[in-house]
Amino acid sequence: MSNVKITKVAKAGTLESNDILIMVKPNEFGKTELELESIVMQQFGEVIEQVILHKVQEMGIEGISIKAQDKGALDYTIAARVETAISRAI
Amino acid sequence: MKTILGREIPDYIEGYGHVRPFQGAFSDVGVKTRTAVKLTSVIPNDQKVLSSLEDALDKLNITDGMTISFHHHLRNGDYVLNKVMERLAARGVKDLTVAASSIFPIHAPLVEHIESGVVTGLVANYISGPVAEAVSRGKLKKPAIMQTHGGRARAIESGELHIDVAFLAAPTADNYGNINGVYGDAACGSLGYAVADAEYADKTIAITDHLVPYPAYPIEISQVFIDYIVQIDSIGDPKGIVSGTTRITKDPVALIIAKRATEVIKASGLVREGMSFQTGAGGTSLAVAAELKKIMQHEGVAGSFASGGITGYLVEMLEEGLFRSLFDVQCFDLKAIESYRDNPAHQFMSASMYGNPHTKGAVVNNLDIMILGATEIDTDFNVNVTTGSNGVIMGGSGGHSDTAAGSKLAIVVTNLMKARLPIIKDKVITVTTPGDSIDVVVTERGIAVNPQRGDLLEKLKMTNLPLMTIGELKLLAEKITGVPKGVETSEKIVAVVEYRDGSVIDVVRKVSSVS
Numbered sequence: 001m002s003n004v005k006i007t008k009v010a011k012a013g014t015l016e017s018n019d020i021l022i023m024v025k026p027n028e029f030g031k032t033e034l035e036l037e038s039i040v041m042q043q044f045g046e047v048i049e050q051v052i053l054h055k056v057q058e059m060g061i062e063g064i065s066i067k068a069q070d071k072g073a074l075d076y077t078i079a080a081r082v083e084t085a086i087s088r089a090i
Numbered sequence: 091m092k093t094i095l096g097r098e099i100p101d102y103i104e105g106y107g108h109v110r111p112f113q114g115a116f117s118d119v120g121v122k123t124r125t126a127v128k129l130t131s132v133i134p135n136d137q138k139v140l141s142s143l144e145d146a147l148d149k150l151n152i153t154d155g156m157t158i159s160f161h162h163h164l165r166n167g168d169y170v171l172n173k174v175m176e177r178l179a180a181r182g183v184k185d186l187t188v189a190a191s192s193i194f195p196i197h198a199p200l201v202e203h204i205e206s207g208v209v210t211g212l213v214a215n216y217i218s219g220p221v222a223e224a225v226s227r228g229k230l231k232k233p234a235i236m237q238t239h240g241g242r243a244r245a246i247e248s249g250e251l252h253i254d255v256a257f258l259a260a261p262t263a264d265n266y267g268n269i270n271g272v273y274g275d276a277a278c279g280s281l282g283y284a285v286a287d288a289e290y291a292d293k294t295i296a297i298t299d300h301l302v303p304y305p306a307y308p309i310e311i312s313q314v315f316i317d318y319i320v321q322i323d324s325i326g327d328p329k330g331i332v333s334g335t336t337r338i339t340k341d342p343v344a345l346i347i348a349k350r351a352t353e354v355i356k357a358s359g360l361v362r363e364g365m366s367f368q369t370g371a372g373g374t375s376l377a378v379a380a381e382l383k384k385i386m387q388h389e390g391v392a393g394s395f396a397s398g399g400i401t402g403y404l405v406e407m408l409e410e411g412l413f414r415s416l417f418d419v420q421c422f423d424l425k426a427i428e429s430y431r432d433n434p435a436h437q438f439m440s441a442s443m444y445g446n447p448h449t450k451g452a453v454v455n456n457l458d459i460m461i462l463g464a465t466e467i468d469t470d471f472n473v474n475v476t477t478g479s480n481g482v483i484m485g486g487s488g489g490h491s492d493t494a495a496g497s498k499l500a501i502v503v504t505n506l507m508k509a510r511l512p513i514i515k516d517k518v519i520t521v522t523t524p525g526d527s528i529d530v531v532v533t534e535r536g537i538a539v540n541p542q543r544g545d546l547l548e549k550l551k552m553t554n555l556p557l558m559t560i561g562e563l564k565l566l567a568e569k570i571t572g573v574p575k576g577v578e579t580s581e582k583i584v585a586v587v588e589y590r591d592g593s594v595i596d597v598v599r600k601v602s603s604v605s
Contacts, residue, residue, distance in 0.1 A: 017509050040510050042480055043574035072509025074570065 006064045010088035013073075013081040020073035022052075022066065022085040030063040032056055038070035051075050055082040061090075095472060095521055097596050105211070105232030106586050112595040115495045115527055119591075122448040125249025128292050130317065139265045139319045143297070146320045147177055150293055155185045156254040157211070159291060161284035162192035163259065163420055164276060167330025170259040170297050172199050173322065179208045187211030187232075189253060191242060191283040191441070192488070195219030196330060204229050213251060215239050216486035225584050226482040228600040234483075234585040236476060236598075239283065239419070240445020240452060240492035241590035246286040247442060250592060256291035258284050258316075259325045263298035264306035267316025271421075272308065272431040274300030276326040279421025279430045280400075281310045285440035288315040299325045308431075310438060333423050338380050338403070339373035343505055343534045348377030350555060351461065351503050351532040356385055357553050358499050358546060360458045365393040367413075368493055369461035371401050371422045374503045378461045379403050386412050397439065397453050398489060405429040408436060417453050419444045419489075445492030447590050454489075454496025462490055462528075464502045466518040469560045471525030471540050473502060474518035476587055479511045481577040481601040483585060487522050491590050494527035499546070506533040511574060512567035514560060519577060520587060521596040531560065538563045578602040 006026045013021040027033055038048055048070055055078075056064060064086070073081070091101050093112040102108055132138070140146045152158065158178075160171045171190060176199065178186065186209050193200070193212070198220040203209040205224075210231035215238060217225065225234045237245060245251035258281075261274035271281045276299060288294050288311045295318040339345065355361060367382065369375040380403070386393065387410075396404045397417035402425030408416050409429075417439040421427045429436045445454045454460075465485070466474040473494075478484045494500040504513050513533070529546060531538045538560040539547040550557055558566070578601070585598035 042577060044510060044572060047572055074510060075572065
C-alpha cells in the first residue's frame, strides 16, 4: 500500500478511560499533522505519538490531519483506533 | 540530610524552618508535653453571641501573620472558610496561615487570597482541587505543611502548631457555645477533627446557622472551649457535605481486588472474635467491607469495633451485630449521621484519640485490619497518596500513615494500572506512608507481601492466591503499559510532608512542566 489518500473526515474510539478518540481528515498540503492531547502526556506522550505515526506510515497514508484525544489507552488500542479511523476516511 | 528511607531533604527549608528527618515510625516516643492554653475567663452575664461575623472579627482582632484554623466536616459543601477569608481579605489582613484540617475544591477562592498575599501559609492533612494546583505551581509564599489526621492533633496539642483563632463551623450551637453536628440543615455528624482546635486555640468562635436554646444536646464540643458564637444564614451546602447513600462498586476489577484482599485477611488469621477493622469510603475499600461481612457471617464472628470515617455500610454491620461498636471521627453519609445520633454504640472519636501518636494510646493502635488506597507504591512498599503521578498535589495522608502504623495488618488495595499508569514504581514521587507500615499490596493481577512479614507470607503460601514479589508485580504492569517517563521537578519546595510524629518524611517540589 502506498500513497493512499484520505478523502473525508472520519473518527474512531471514545473518550472513555483507557480509550482514545481519533479524528482524521485530509491535509491539503499533503503533510502528516498530529495534534495530541493525553492525560498521560508527560509519561507516555512520545510513545503515543510514535504509535500513531507508525500506523499512518504502515498504511501508506499521505496528507492526513489527525486529532487524538487520549484517555490512557494502551498501544494496541491506539493502533487499532488509528487504523479504523483511517479505513473509514479513505 | 537523608531520612531513614533515603530521601534527600535540606536541613533548613525557607518558610518552614529546621527539618527533623523521618527516622522510623516509632523512633519519636516516650515522655511528651502538651502545651498550656491561654484563655479569657467568662463570668456570669457575659454575652458570647455576637451580632455578625463583622462584629466577631472586630472583637477577635486578627492581625498580620496570625494562624487561623478550620475543620473539614462540611467537606465540599463548606461555606465557612470562604466567608471568613473574604471578610479578612476585605479588612486588609496579610500574611495569614490557614490551618484547615482539609481543603476541597469548594475552597477555590483561597487561591486569590494566596495570590494577593492575604494567605502565605497553609497547614492541612489533605488538599484537593484548585488550591492543590496553586500550591504545586509555587504560588504560596511558604511551603504548605501536609500533616496526618493524628499528626495535626499532635502538633496542636504540643504547641508546635499554635492557632490564634479557630473558626468552628457548627451545625448546631447554643448561646453559650455547646456544639453538635447532628442537627441543623448542615448536619455532618461527628466533629472529631475540630476538637484539638477548640481546646487549644487562643480564641475559638463557633459559626452556626442553627442556634438553639441553651443547652444544646448532645454536646460534642463544650462551652468551656468557646469564646464567641455567631449566627449566619448558612454554613454549608448539604449536597456537598454528605452523600445520600453509599453504594458498593460494580466495577469487576475493584470487586476482584476486594475479594482477594478479603482472602488475605482470612488467611492472616485475623477473622476472629473481637476483631477490629477500618476502611475508607472509596469503591474498592467498601467492597472489601462487603466481602468481609460475608466471611464474618459465615464464620459467626463478632468484631469489637470498626473505626474512622463511617459510612452507612459499617452502620449496617454494627446493626447486624458484626461489630460491638463504631468509633466515628467523621460521618460520610446520612445513615452514618442518624446512627451516630441515635445509637450509643456508635461512638465519638476525636482526631487525637483516633491517631495522635503522642497520647496514652490512640485507637489506631487497637486496629487489626486496615484497608488503604494508593496513588503509587514503590518496591520498598512506600506509599504516595499526596501527589499524582504527574507530581501535582491531589490529596494527602489524612489517616493513611496513622492507621498504617497502628494496625496489625495494613493492606493496600489498588488497580495495578490506572489509565495506563502503572501504580508500582522504583521510587514513589512523594512518600506519604513509609513501607515499613505496609504489610501487603493486593491488585487484580497479583499480591505482594512485604518481605518483613515472613509470617504472613508463610500463611498466604497455603492459599491459591497469586503471590509475587513487588518487583515482579511492577514488571507485570510495565509489560502492559510500557515504562513511563519520570516527572521532572525543580528545586523549589512547595510542600513539606510531615509524618505523624512531626518529622519530615518527604518534600513536594514544584513540577517543571507546571509553570
